[in-house]
Amino acid sequence: MPFIEAFRQFQFKAKRENFCNIHVSLVPQPSTTGEQKTKPTQNSVRELRGLGLSPDLIVCRCTTPMEKSVKEKISMFCHVEPEQVICVYDVCSLYRVPLLLEAEGVVGYFKERLNLQFEANSRRLLNKWKEMADRYDRTLEICSIALVGKYTKLSDSYASVIKALEHSALAINQKLEVKYIDSADLEPCRQLDEPVKYHEAWQNLCSANGVLVPGGFGFRGTEGKILAIAWARRQKKPFLGVCLGMQLAVVEFARNALNWPDANSTEFNPNTKYPVVIDMPEHNPGEMGGTMRLGKRRTILKEKNSVLST
Structure with missing residues (x-):
């Protein structure tokens, strides 16, 4: 796949301190057993490494919170630390996802891994986001x-x-x-x-x-x-x-x-x-959409007493 090869080459140009690879993988949970399956994640990480990319974070999409043993299993077989395995399970609204990622330690990992300097008001912004998510739920x-x-x-x-x-x-x-x-x-x-x-x-x-x-x-x-x-x-x-x-x-x-x-x-x-x-010939290439105003256009108002002219 060309885009993966582009990423493989880009990581060397950008240098490690400026490049972070996040691999998103589904962790299915069949209703028959209720067991969270790690094989799809193991196989996809193996394939990714075979293409020259190693994940810094493995983000696991689950329907329910991931068990500690499952996280440790993915960590062991995918050759990453347990802190690098992030569980993103189904939440009640989209606004809860950033809060979930922060609780999983993603912010701290980025800060250390990419040497990021956060502003002093970052916590205040996160609290405002939490207030919005709470308001949505209520x-x-x-x-x-x-x-x-x-x-x-x-x-x-x-x-x-x-x-x-x-x-x-x-x-x-x-x-x-x-x-x-x-x-x-x-x-x-x-x-x-x-x-x-x-x-x-x-x-x-x-x-x-x-x-x-x-x-x-x-x-x-x-x-x-x-x-x-x-x-x-x-x-x-x-x-x-x-x-x-x-x-x-x-x-x-x-x-x-x-x-x-x-x-x-x-x-x-x-x-x-x-x-x-009206149609604007300077914007109309002969297809639909010639009435869209895509830039400046001089308009001459014939009636001086119109609402638009005032």
Whole structure:
């Protein structure tokens, strides 16, 4: 594997005092016996050494805390000290993982191994992190957000948006519940083809505390997003449009508040009578996405009394 060979060569260029190799390995625990198996870790470390890399830390992923005898066994057969075997077991939230690593001695190991000088306020920062993790575990009130998009079947498609929402919910002492809604399921044609999906989508939308329409490309599902945006505006529900979501909010307002039924983005209808979102040729390579603002662009406002001009 080329990237392993690159790491092997890099360790000599970086020198040992600047290079730390962390090997992550699964320690399975079959439900039939409940015994934590070390063979996969032993074999993977052996293979890694055969490729010219020796682990400084072996991070073992487990479902439950690792028994002392298991840690000692991995230490013995993988030729590392027991302190270099780190157990990362399943915890109640992602925010607990840094605290778990600190409790396992990872911070102290890095400080000694890489000769790191920590700032005096590092403990204070860790305490703040612990307070946040404790607050997350204690939070009971739910904040539900309807995420109306086209790629809702792919869990990682909106990962950055979901993480931002989680942090926002945590800041107001609430837990996030995301209602994933395929925007095409909100469109009238879906009511005829698959009425169950149509009614479920609208039920999820109507029961949410807020609506978020993320970015995307292509015409499919845009009318469903516009319907969701119109519903949020009329019901005075909190709404956030990101990238395409904000563009479609402009389209929705032009259609329903300004009575421009033909309003659209030129990305979807180049011949629209009211091009409220325009294509930017200097940014458009001929593919989807030519309406994205990727840099400075001079804008000329024809009306001096508009809200935007002031």
